[in-house]
Amino acid sequence: MIVETGHYALILALSLALIQSVLPLVGARIGDARMMETGRSTAVGGFLLLALSFTALVVAYGTSDFSVLNVFANSHSQQPLIYKLTATWGNHEGSMLLWVLILGFFGALVAAFGRDLPESLRANVLSVQAWITSAFLLFILTTSNPFTRLVPTPPEGQDLNPILQDIGLAIHPPLLYLGYVGFSIAFSFAVAALIDGRVDAAWARWVRPWTLAAWIFLTCGIAVGSYWAYYELGWGGWWFWDPVENASFMPWLSGTALLHSALVMEKRSALKIWTILLAILTFSLSLLGTFLVRSGVLTSVHAFATDPARGVFILAILCLFIGGSLALFALRASSLETGGLFAPISREGSLVLNNLFLTTAAATVLIGTLYPLFLDVLGGAKISVGAPFFNLTFGPLMVPLLFAVPFGPLLAWKRGDLLGAAQRLYAAAGAALLAVILVIAFTRGVAVLAALGIGLSAWLMVGSFVDLWERANFRRAGFRIGLSRLAGLPRSAFGTAIAHFGLGATLLGIVGASAFGTEVITTMKPGDTVAAGGYEIRFEGLSQRTGPNFTAEVGTFRLMRGNAESGTLESSRRLYTARQMPTTEAGIRTRLFSQLYLSLGDADANGGATVVRIWHKPLVTLIWLGALVMAGGGIVSLADRRLRIGAPARRRHGKAKPAGATA
């Protein structure tokens, strides 16, 4: 009965979303407050129904109710409870339900906290949001219903894919979806503005925090996913330019661009049309990611089930929303008012530069991801576009952007002083130069590119705090006054500095792990010793263990550093009995930011030797820590609740005349 209630609630949520799609929109059109008001009550009601439905599915999973086909196909009574619960979204149907639940959640937030929005804008936003909800609910109910029943009920389920039986499944998809779906709010605001034909003053003030929140979740989601793949797949890589990864990376790139252009729009009401276009593109890329992952066009661990009907349906949704919103943009963009003017060398100008690079990078990734698909569809060869392509295109695009990052915050709004900014960055330049020299001096072999990479990250990390340092004015004002001035600075300035610092840290991790990492592949018998990453590693032997729903062969290794013992490391091969599927569990030892990563290969049939792969990855954890720091910067910035307005700098000549007067 719980199951059927959940099913009914899902259907009811669709009906309510259909009403929400029409009434508030009509209300906004004819200016009727009562009809506009229905948007709020239906949005909240719809979210509650979706929550009820999702809870019902979670309960079915928690109690191993195999009379639900979806539970039967993705759960097993022997699974630990936590994986029984997370299995709810470890499959196509359940994850789509989570997707829509989050969509409803964001809609309800707009309804609940959107009091200071103009009524017609709020009504339009909620209607657009309901279009998306309706489309996806229809998709779920017609092609991927999680509540389909199974009679007669089998006594045992088919188990969750063992790779997904990990704490990562509890964190990665919800975070990623919060990010993907969070961009839907920016999209709805953009479409609402286009429908209304005007951009309200409150528009950017609302869109920027929403975008920022979505961006924070997406950043964390991607970082967690990357780390999960790193330790679970057992081949030591943390990013594969796999199409599914790209699918989450593209919205991140354009979302980062959106974040920066929304900043310009909020503070200076410039770049309005561009921001609206970016909002549409970002959510379109989120939808495209969903399509690529869910349709079965790409087969990977994410493509839980492939079914042509689903692919066609998602493709239709994709065409409807992307095509529709772009067509609307083409029709209405010219009628929107353009905003303030600014000189090329200015904060705005630097953010435009940022946008150009980020969107080009997103386009590059898009081409690299879709080209093999198109080639395949057109009957050409099956090719895969991998790391070499992205290293040659994406890498060179990022270098100038990263170089330019510290300049941005130092330039004034409206018209800036590039030379002055460069002069203030002498400390960062010094740090970068020092880093380059140190790396070249202390590494054998000529790793010039790596040294330059590390120099670039030093430049970024030091450069990101120059703005704070300058604004606190420690040099002239002295330590104490400087400190109090620092405390008085807006939180968003700290957010910027922290996020840019995190970017530098991630870069440092990437360069460190890829340029200075070492790898050893060897066969070892019990008692053998091998040296890697500054450790002497002794293979103690294999032992058998039994987990709740798997059996494992555990290899134990004793680590020696110099002459000192430094503990043991375990790495294992597991066999999940229900699916007869093997997985590897890597043994990882973290030392400061570097990691020793040990993974068991196949055992030799005769003689007890086993293949062992050992990687030493210097600074590798900085990749993910940097991403988390970036997200932290976002959170700090999000906490800045002031009404923000960018104060343009005074003109250098003609001091009596305020700058704004010429605009």
Place this chain on the structure above:
Amino acid sequence: MFFWVIAAALTALATIAALLPLLRSAAPARPAAAAHDAEVYRAQLGELNDDIARGTIAAFEAETARAEIGRRLLRASGKAAAEGASHGASRSTLIGATLAVVVLLPLSSIGLYAYLGSAGLPDLPLAERAAPSGGRDVASLVAQAEERLRTNPNDGQGWAVLAPIYLRMERPMDAERAFRNATRLLGATADREAGLGEALTQIAGGEVTDDARAAFERALALNASYLPARFFLALDLSQENRLDAALVAWQDLIDKSPAEAPWLPIANAAIADARQKRAAAGNGAPAQPPASIAQEAPAPGSTAAARGPTGEDIAAAADLSAGDRRAMIEGMVAQLASRLKTAPNDVEGWKRLIRSYTVLGEGEKAATAFGEAKASFPASSAEAQALAEFGRELGLSSPTGTATQ
């Protein structure tokens, strides 16, 4: 019934949520959007003044910012005055909206649910499902036995007791491991070899594989009168479409079985099926519609022996009754059918499913599955041709019109 009460309550709440704003008395005329803009700018001015008071903004920056906000405010106020307030919906529009909510929301929800849902089907969580046949006890006993075996994996008796229970719990992989361990530690018996064969058959989704057949043959070599092994060997012959040999084997099984043996309905159905196919092949005439098989054969579950949960305890579970076996086969087939529902591009799986239905005497289901299978592959594909060939072999002809749903 209780479900419908909840459904009605939910529908009522949803309708009220959508309706409530519409039923309120006409709201005062709303300010135009530009007026809202002006409000935002005024608030910005206030913030700016606060900033100046706190000293977080330099005087000249504040001055220019104030000038900029001021200009925006002037523009917005001018517009607001020009726009004027809006009037709202006419009476008829509101009535239309109200009717749409009151009528469409419940109708579409209940209609769609009637089409998609399974009202009245209760939840079947693991705990409840296992309870009636004492399964909860079995589950905890099994867990205890597993714990013991974890510490003492060479306890042959433990594996021997656990193995058939695994089989009944539809954990065939565990059953296979347990049977193999028991045989390794205690030596082979007809029970254990046949049990291994059943486990392998379950793993293969109901198909008697070569390994399974070898196990059943070993069981018969140990005990020639062990009928369950004969049953599976005959099933194997039917599955491989060796009709003459199958007829002999089934007849042999029937002759040797006691009158109340639970596999007799299956055996009879299989014989009828084999005869009919042989006749069809001999005449070269188009095969009879498969429904006739179902008429000849006793409907599944029509005999008391073919079903019925057994309330036996662990010790008795080791001696699996044939009624359980029938239920198990049906469960196996259901499992396969549901797997194909989610992953339909598996030709071998479809063949196995269709064959299983035929052997179980469920001709209609076989024909439906055949149609579904054909619909899962493009007509020109190699898979579709293989399926058509397979259908001819089994004497199944699915009329072109009903091949797709």
